[in-house]
Amino acid sequence: MSHTKIKTIFIGTSDFGIPALRVLLKDKQFEIIAVITQPDKPTGRKQILTPPPIKAEAEKYQIPVFQPGRINNLKSQIANLKSQIIIIAAYAQIIPEEILNLPKYGCINIHGSLLPKYRGAACVQAAILNNDKQTGITIIKMDKGLDTGPILWQDKINIESGDTAGALYEKLSLLGAKILPVAIKKYIAGEIKPIPQNNAKASYVKRLKKQDGLIDWAKSAVEIERFIRAMAPWPSAYTITKNKKQKTKNSLMLKLLESEHEILQINKNKYKIGEIFLYNNKLAVQCGKDALIIKKLQLEGKKEMKSEDFIKGNNWIIGSILK
Secondary structure, eight states: OOSSOEEEEEEEOSGGGHHHHHHHHHOTTEEEEEEEOOOOEEETTTTEEEOOHHHHHHHHTTOOEEOOSSGGGGHHHHHHHTOSEEEEESOOSOOOHHHHTSSTTOEEEEESSOTTTTEESOHHHHHHHTTOSEEEEEEEEOOSSSSOSOEEEEEEEEOOTTOOHHHHHHHHHHHHHHHHHHHHHHHHTTSSOOBOOOGGGOOEEOOOOGGGGBOOTTSBHHHHHHHHHHTTTTTOOEEEEOOTTSSOOOOEEEEEEEEOSSOBOOOTTSSOTTBEEEETTEEEEEOSBSEEEEEEEEETTSOEEEHHHHHHHOGGGTTOBOO
């Protein structure tokens, strides 16, 4: 490879891409000439206008940042930058074909699954939900399809029994940063060739919405334990309850933030599905099969609490049926 720097545009939104951006910035063979990200958005209860994590990172290094509502509106500016390669990591917009074809070496995507498995947005959550033992990062050369481009590089990691989507997301983010520069350099040097994906083995996962966190208590405790981990930290696994001691008819949303990994094997005739009971001073819930012990939870409008602390001020919940 020549000593001239590879003129690179980095496109991303969430903190998933930050380790990769940092690695490229430190590598003398790359020159980050611009960062493209989503517009600032109102966040939190006070709806404070907040920049995407990638923008905040880029500004530390005085890199020019573009924030188009639609990336297609930026086509002429991208063309004028004359980048040799574009790197994409968790951008949350489809990149149109006209932009994909602009750089000499194309657009390279860091994807958080072992493609062609789990094309789409919620790939990290899908691996936990489906009880996969391994997941990984795939570096692909993008084409106009959704995560359908040929593979440059893949690397695997094990999924640990207690991994939440947040923990796995962080591990994959670091793995992506580790393998990305190697993959790009070998690709540009002609040492590796893009390998087409096997479309017959492809699966797709949709983008998660807030309502996707609702727990189905008819499922087994094993499935729900995985579901709680997969929904953490967002959108959070939640259920609906009522405070029978209060006269209000309003339902309350209850987030279940963490459960014991060990499952209680209890005769389901003893409790109704969704019923909360006390077990060793902790809250437990009867599921369609077996029961789940809750470690941390958060009642709507309140702070998150450990199960045993929650009971002290909310003993009304024992015997409640969660919906």
